[in-house]
Amino acid sequence: MSTTTAPAVPTSADVRAAAERIAPYARRTPVIRAELDGRPLTLKLEHLQRTGSFKLRGALNALLGGEPANRVITASGGNHGLGVATAARMLGVHATVYVPETVPAAKAELLAATGAEIVRVGERYALAAEAALARAESDGVRYLHAYDDALVVAGQGTIGLEIDADAPECDSIVVAVGGGGLAAGVRLGAEGRRVVAVEPEGCQSMHAAMAAGHPVQTPVDSVASSALGASILGQVPFEVLRANPVTTALVSDAEIISAQTLLWEEFRIAAEPAAAVPFAAWLAGRVPGDHPCLVVCGANASWRLAG
Secondary structure (H helix, E strand, O other): OOOOOOOOOOOHHHHHHHHHHHHOOOOOEEEEEEEEEOOEEEEEEEEHHHHOOOOOHHHHHHHHHOOOOOEEEEOOOHHHHHHHHHHHHHHOOEEEEEOOOOOOOHHHHHHHHHHOOEEEOOOOHHHOOOOOHHHHHHHEEEEOOOOOOOHHHHHHHHHHHHHHHOOOOHHHEEEEEEOOHHHHHOOOOOOOOOEEEEOOOOOHHHHHHHHHOOOOOOOOOOOHHHHHHHOOHHHHHHHHHHHHHOOEEEEHHHHHHHHHHHHHHHHOOOOOOOHHHHHHHOOOOOOOOOOOOEEEEEEEOOOOOOO
8 A cells, every 4th residue: 555645755846745735734933043152043932832742744644645545554663643533533544653651751642642652663663663654554454654754854945944934044944853754854844954864873764874875774762752862864855965965963862961951941832842952952063054043843742840
């Protein structure tokens, strides 16, 4: 069964089509302009998206633009599953979401509230994905990949279109990378702006794929691995990024945690670790340009402020 009616590799036109398709369902999240230590920056507040993450965009576009179905199966570290389950509920589709047993409690609780069937398998996303794909094949149900799907990538790219329209003064867009869907989509939707794709040092699927010339298995070990823990870059994102190169950067777990803390102290943004990755790179001076837009991609983590 085909998972998508779109071309194998999405285009900028697919991103524009996705923007029209999902507009009745997804929020157009705001941007805020700020200055920190004398340096201008803009933040795209995608953590304010419905479900608390950008993943709803790709899920909506995949369900609205793909083959009609009344059931869908997916696997997720949390945010994609929440996006699929929520999009499915909006559209009257039954969703089954496979998650690793290590899924953060905050994401598990939100998933359960959608009414989707939740199945816990394995300690890592890759194991949950393997089980979900096997279930989809045996049941003859559509499997919706978290990032290796042309419609999903195009949906995530709508963030780039919004930044282009709402923050035209920004000379770059900075995103975190897990399986590459967000980076590839935003690169297509960025309308020629530089895209900076940032990975944790312990989750380097994109760096490894570009070095090898094809997606390869990589270790997963980071404070941000619940959202950025893809062990291999998606083939669809790889093809997009190979044809449309981005600037790359790495950040350490210590830098991610410091950035997450500063997002709260400076902006009162309670972001999950993955969402602090672009800010960490900017703070470390690894983002070129004079005025970047940093995508704050999600907020689905337990958050308790001491004191």
